[in-house]
Amino acid sequence: MTGLHCKIYLPAAVAAALLCAILVVAGKAAPANAQTKPAVAGSVPPGLPQQGKLIFDNTPKYARLYVGNKLSCNDCHVGSGTADYSAPMIDLAGLFPMYSKRAGHVISLENRIQECFTRSEAGQPPSVDSATMKALVAYIDWLSRNGAKAKPYQGRGLVKLPARKGNPEAGKAIYAAQCASCHGENGFGMPPAIPALWGNDSYNDGAGINDPAKMARFVIHTMPQNSPGTLSPQQAYDVAAYIHTQPRPKFNPAYKIY
Ligand code: HEC
Ligand code: HEC
Numbered sequence: 001m002t003g004l005h006c007k008i009y010l011p012a013a014v015a016a017a018l019l020c021a022i023l024v025v026a027g028k029a030a031p032a033n034a035q036t037k038p039a040v041a042g043s044v045p046p047g048l049p050q051q052g053k054l055i056f057d058n059t060p061k062y063a064r065l066y067v068g069n070k071l072s073c074n075d076c077h078v079g080s081g082t083a084d085y086s087a088p089m090i091d092l093a094g095l096f097p098m099y100s101k102r103a104g105h106v107i108s109l110e111n112r113i114q115e116c117f118t119r120s121e122a123g124q125p126p127s128v129d130s131a132t133m134k135a136l137v138a139y140i141d142w143l144s145r146n147g148a149k150a151k152p153y154q155g156r157g158l159v160k161l162p163a164r165k166g167n168p169e170a171g172k173a174i175y176a177a178q179c180a181s182c183h184g185e186n187g188f189g190m191p192p193a194i195p196a197l198w199g200n201d202s203y204n205d206g207a208g209i210n211d212p213a214k215m216a217r218f219v220i221h222t223m224p225q226n227s228p229g230t231l232s233p234q235q236a237y238d239v240a241a242y243i244h245t246q247p248r249p250k251f252n253p254a255y256k257i258y
Helices: 013-025 048-057 109-118 131-143 170-178 212-222 235-242
Strands: 098-100 105-107
Touching: 048 109, 048 131, 098 109, 105 109, 109 131, 170 235
Parallel strands: none
Antiparallel strands: 098 105
């Protein structure tokens, strides 16, 4: 792992672009728009992994008991958890158990999934031995089958961005021009086709993406969905700051251990 890739948004964009161009020529980095790892192509094995993918792609329908909004895992972990820099599931299983700063202790992959249920899904955690959990883990295990254990996938997590302060007023204009056509003027989207960015059908205020910096890092690489990569870092922070001013479900503090 070199840790150096083309998706670091430096202020010196030109220098970064040059560096990336050199790396691409040298064959050391994937093209900037590479979305999926070839190894994940192909059909998901029947049984648990396939059930897991169904749940991942349409969580409110197939994991109804545990979901409090209308978001699917796939709405944030795009491409059924395979798209680079939208926190993909590829080669992830072997990294667990790992220390979690938010939980303050070592967590399993199941615990991490429970976190996303209580926060991003505004719902309740499926138990470790539930059918829902077993299927999701089987799918993530399958997406991790080619990776070296404990070696992070190069497109893991979100892109890095320099710290900036977002301006919600500027973000409001960006939202109207570049996001509202899909996510709606009211931010409610059209679930399941288009996810809600705020309101009752969206993630709660304990979710990772409720942090404007994380939202900016997601948005700059993955949105607008029809022209990703076109926002500047400042625009990504601005639109994230605007979304952050909007109402959403409250995190249940009973789930703080997740
Ligand atoms: C509203 C957006 C959203 C939804 C919906 C969501 N997640 Fe997440 N998830 C995130 C974010 C943001 C992170 C943290 C990424 C980071 O900081 O690198 C994350 C992290 C994770 C991780 C750890 C990834 C890593 O690299 O360590 C797992 C596993 C995970 N989510 C599983 C799920 C599952 C399974 C579902 C559906 C039941 C789900 N998530 C739904 C936003 C979401
Ligand atoms: C062409 C339609 C379209 C446009 C325009 C668009 N999005 Fe999205 N957005 C989607 C879809 C569809 C998803 C679900 C993931 C996927 O399939 O790519 C999504 C997912 C998201 C998510 C994660 C899920 C959630 O509900 O929180 C965020 C955040 C987001 N978009 C923000 C934005 C922002 C900010 C803009 C404007 C800069 C934008 N989107 C523009 C279609 C769009």
